Amino acid sequence: MSYSNILEEIDDNILTITINRPQKLNALNRETIQELHEAFKEAKADDEVKVVIITGSGEKAFVAGADISEFSDFSPKEGKKLAAEGQEKLFNYVANFPKPVIAAVNGFALGGGLELAMAAHFRIASDNAKMGLPEVSLGVIPGYGGTQRLPQLVGKGRAMEMIMTAGMIDANQALQYNLVNHVVALDELQEFAEGIAGKIMKNSSVAIGAAIKAINANYEDGVNGFETEINEFGRSFGTEDFKEGTSAFLNKRKADFPGK
Incomplete structure (x- = not known):
């Protein structure tokens, strides 16, 4: 299946899904969320796919957030629907995916981007990665599971601080916080993720x-x-x-x- 905003490549039973909106720093809009849902749905049914790696195109961003232009004029009812549909179609779908999902975080993972990375089963970051949930700086809160998954990963106090300050942490701090499992050089990120995927695929x-x-x-x-x-x-x-x-x-x- 062809997509407008994502790329797919399968090699040795590893499916790499790349969010490809470089002009928007791979920001998530409704179309991209729908395409990611379809890609994961196909991967679930495809026996050739054993592990999924999700990443962003380019060297600057995994996903720099949600596309704010899409919802800046939403009503409370529309905002609630946006969060509910996004969680069902993508974030919860990824979290409960029956095949391993590895987030290869290259560059910025902010807002919805960090929420997507946290929905994956674990995360590997490039050494230039920066992560945060800056939603309160826009007068809103994380709506794609961020208030739930971040405390699970880093603890309540650190999650409160990160969300309240709307600040970013770098890759090494994310490693210290247990938000990511590994930090590697940017040019080694994909190979490193594939190496872990290879170890996973030796098992049942x-x-x-x-x-x-x-x-x-x-x-x-x-x-x-x-x-x-x-x-x-x-x-x-x-x-x-x-x-x-x-x-x-x-x-x-x-x-x-x-x-x-």
């Missing part, structure tokens, strides 16, 4: 999907994460991947998981 894709579900359950209101873990653990015993993994271990050979 079925088990990884179950682990994503169980980990996420801990952050859902009214859901017992331990119960989800127990259920997913039990289901694992009925998979072909479990049979292959245990057989390979017992026979001292490398597992060749069928992904079923």
